[in-house]
Amino acid sequence: MRDVVVLGIGSTAFASQTPEVNWKELIYDAAVKAYTDAQIDPRRDVDSFVTCAEDFWEGFSIFDEFTPDQLGAALRPTMTVAGDGLQGLASAYMQIKAGIANIVVVEAHSKISELVTYEHVTELAFDPIYERPLSAEREVHPYYVAGLEMNLYLHATGTTEEQCAFVAVHNRRQALNNPSAPYGARIGLQEIFNSGYAFTPLKRWEIASRADGCIVFVLAAGEIARRLTKRPLVYVEGIGWSSESPWIAARSADAGYVRRAAQIAYRHAGITDPRRQIDVIEVEDRFAFKELQHLEALGLARPGEAGWLAQSGALGRDGELKVNLSGGSLGCGDLIEASGLQRALEIVLQLRGEAGARQVPNARVGVAQSWRGVPHGTGAVAVFARRD
């Protein structure tokens, strides 16, 4: 079967608010960069366009209607994936693999600053008959679900609150090396603990702040890409996704959605020993403990081990596992459906050697992982590699 290559990437900087542009202008900006990077003309060269968007985040019904213009996709095949950017990437990957398209564009964005009642829309993601009345009755912020999951994870693995806090310290610090990340900071464990409990055992500063931004990928069939460019190519070697049952009381303690998604992606990519084979790692860390839970689900640490790795400084540019050098969601902001594509963007930059101050020398294989956030149990995993 044909190979799939990342031909171009483009993104805006991420920011807590972007009142200077509307969402179309934001997306256009990232798209122009991606097409320039890929050296293609979207009006001529692209066979299909995928937008990742959820109607309630956008405030439109049938958001598909609004996807063409800002991507150069008017009167071209377009589709919308109501999911995370990596799920959109999977869709594009399949279109190329199946041979129905040679060049496919994937776009994911967040204009979440424009949703005034974020908490209430998040509440709409709960089961309306059983779970929603419980949230509505006492007006508890829906992120309490993260508190439930964290408590279960700590209990099941013996991971400590302090180990989770290390993740927030690391990722905010690593974000200082990423010019696109708005939430970089030099803070210590004490500040995390001083921020207070939001939903025990989760502390306020272990929760990623939201951000606006857009990321665009251009994927191409291997044989096309090799003809179009001489520069080293990054291949999409494997991609997988899965969802847990939505019942909150039925959730696993070990992020089963990632474990399954990783099995699929690793099988495609021929990854049998992830810890040894993968050079750079970007995982979802909207809540600090999630980074640890996801690393374990990805087979990059044994259950209960990730916390020790975080504590001993093994998760970072100078550590054994190069994790979230972009700053992750804690540093870049929670980009909603664009979060997964932001992770993939960092991996591509690392594999190309374009990651600037946070570059890992000779990175050849990278994994990006997404999770759709509370109260979801949906995740995706993508493996990228250089073959030269």
Add this chain to the structure above:
Amino acid sequence: MSKSQKFGPPLNPRGRRLEAKDLESITHVRAKVPVKYAWAAGTAMSRFLEELKNGRIIGRKCARCDRVLVPPRMFCERCFQPTTEWVYLPGTGVVETFSVSYIDTNANRIKEPILVGTVAFDGAPPHCGIMHYFGEVSPEELKIGMPVEPVWKPKEERVGSVLDIKYFRPRKK
């Protein structure tokens, strides 16, 4: 054995009368969720709304295809190029299409139909204009291709909204 004996009495196709106990059974859960947005108008639309307040229509021109886009956009969706120039338009134009609308949002029939349609502006090519109401014209008189002009709200009532134009009416000679 007849059919009715085997399957019980034939069902009344019009159903049966509702009884009080039917209304007591729990079949639905109701909820009201506040969903509010504050959309950034963006570079082009912000200027457009400002100019409406001044009683003027402004568009953006694409240097490649020469179209003047109204409402203005910062990029041309056909050429995928940034638009390059602000262009004031006289505001007059022609009816491109319309519909005499007899049904309100709650699906009730309305006596005085509402005339909605699109206007192509003088100074801009077809299909680059805006949607609006028509007024001072009967449903019978309204025609595709009819020359129209905007009727503005008084200056002090304008707020920077498409509703700063009350409606378009047939152009006076």
